[in-house]
Amino acid sequence: MNFFEVYARYEVEPVYGKGAYVFDKNGTPYLDFYGGHAVISIGHGHPHYIQRIQDQLHQLPFYSNAVPNRLQDELAEKLGSVSGLESYQLFLCNSGAEANENALKLASFQTGKKKVIAFEKAFHGRTSAAVNVTDNAKIQAPINQTFEVEFHAWGALDALEVSLSKGDVCAVIIEGIQGIGGVHIPVPDFLRKLAALCKQYEVLLILDEIQSGYGRSGHFFAFQQTEIQPDLVTVAKGMGNGFPIGGVLVHSDIQPVPSMLGSTFGGSHLACSAGLAVLEVIKEENLLHNAQVQGAKLVDALQQLEGVKEVRAMGLMIGLEMAYNTANLRKHLLYEQQVFTGSASCPNTLRLLPPLTITDEETNLFIEKIKLAIPKLEVV
Ligand SMILES: Cc1ncc(COP(=O)(O)O)c(C=O)c1O
Numbered sequence: 001m002n003f004f005e006v007y008a009r010y011e012v013e014p015v016y017g018k019g020a021y022v023f024d025k026n027g028t029p030y031l032d033f034y035g036g037h038a039v040i041s042i043g044h045g046h047p048h049y050i051q052r053i054q055d056q057l058h059q060l061p062f063y064s065n066a067v068p069n070r071l072q073d074e075l076a077e078k079l080g081s082v083s084g085l086e087s088y089q090l091f092l093c094n095s096g097a098e099a100n101e102n103a104l105k106l107a108s109f110q111t112g113k114k115k116v117i118a119f120e121k122a123f124h125g126r127t128s129a130a131v132n133v134t135d136n137a138k139i140q141a142p143i144n145q146t147f148e149v150e151f152h153a154w155g156a157l158d159a160l161e162v163s164l165s166k167g168d169v170c171a172v173i174i175e176g177i178q179g180i181g182g183v184h185i186p187v188p189d190f191l192r193k194l195a196a197l198c199k200q201y202e203v204l205l206i207l208d209e210i211q212s213g214y215g216r217s218g219h220f221f222a223f224q225q226t227e228i229q230p231d232l233v234t235v236a237k238g239m240g241n242g243f244p245i246g247g248v249l250v251h252s253d254i255q256p257v258p259s260m261l262g263s264t265f266g267g268s269h270l271a272c273s274a275g276l277a278v279l280e281v282i283k284e285e286n287l288l289h290n291a292q293v294q295g296a297k298l299v300d301a302l303q304q305l306e307g308v309k310e311v312r313a314m315g316l317m318i319g320l321e322m323a324y325n326t327a328n329l330r331k332h333l334l335y336e337q338q339v340f341t342g343s344a345s346c347p348n349t350l351r352l353l354p355p356l357t358i359t360d361e362e363t364n365l366f367i368e369k370i371k372l373a374i375p376k377l378e379v380v
Contacts, residue, residue, distance in 0.1 A: 033342075035354055041278055042287065052280075082279050085233070093248070098125075098127060104129040115168045115169045117149070120152065122134055157197065177222045179317070179344075183344065214278070294360075309348065319350070320352060325347045330350060333370065
């Protein structure tokens with residue numbers, strides 16, 4: 001059997017990871033400023049993470065959600081205390097798309113309505129409802145287009161209010177920081193007004209923090225640059241540092257109804273151990289602060305580079321927009337300088353999503369490497 005190949009892949013195969021580096025089979029180190037697509041929050045091979053998962057693997061990796069699982073309660077409690085959202089409730093699933101799928105379902109259950117408002121360039125995942133609120137018709141199959149979605153311009157509220165006032169909308173979904181769209185950060189006033197409009201028209205506000213959450217922005221959640229309290233917050237990626245886990249944080253105003261949501265694997269013992277280890281390391285190593293400090297250093301240095309049009313950043317979620325298509329820059333960084341970086345849907349933007357554990361040394365090394373890469377671009 002062949003693999004059903006749907007991915008455009010690079011020619012480097014990492015076989016081992018440690019801290020901010022991955023290594024190929026020859027032992028060549030690659031500086032990981034992509035983080036396996038914003039997944040590696042606490043660094044590769046963190047000893048506490050390995051130990052906790054290993055202990056749980058020996059004890060009980062999985063049992064069904066038909067029995068109590070104290071690790072789920074521990075995870076909910078720790079997530080509440082580390083994020084500051086103590087009063088929320090936690091539903092656990094296995095991926096980002098699944099988290100958004102469940103959040104959209106909850107909003108529809110809660111309001112009895114089914115129209116959704118999303119934003120231009122949004123990416124919310126590839127399952128049926130999640131892909132329908134993703135602004136990319138190419139990845140939507142006809143079967144996904146089962147409810148009405150309106151895409152509004154980022155930051156524009158007048159047209160959005162007209163839509164909300166019609167009374168048929170169940171949810172507005174927005175990324176804490178638009179990731180794949182090219183690192184677009186909502187200004188606080190936009191978020192505040194959006195939250196107020198949702199409240200006024202009794203529409204649920206879903207904050208997709210799948211990429212921007214878990215400390216990446218220097219806040220635990222990017223929306224915490226304001227004091228808003230979304231109805232639903234979705235998480236995945238950095239939550240498990242590579243172990244598949246996702247979740248929906250549900251406001252205390254929303255009551256659970258037995259069987260309304262469910263998952264065979266969601267919240268397994270092993271997944272909860274991974275999730276707990278990540279939160280413990282984030283707290284113990286003060287990684288939100290590190291994301292702010294290293295993010296600020298990177299932004300300062302990146303702004304000096306030749307050919308830079310704009311640097312959009314919050315913490316360690318950084319969009320570097322150049323005056324040209326960055327495909328060659330990414331290739332050069334990877335193959336000549338041994339640095340992984342991420343792309344964005346706008347070809348001129350490079351996305352930097354390193355582990356939140358990066359040190360001064362790794363930040364400086366990245367800057368050195370990109371300075372070496374830029375002048376050589378024409379010969380790639
Ligand atoms: C903002 C956002 N939402 C949802 C998803 C989907 O997550 P997953 O690939 O785990 O389904 C992604 C993935 O890149 C994302 O960036």
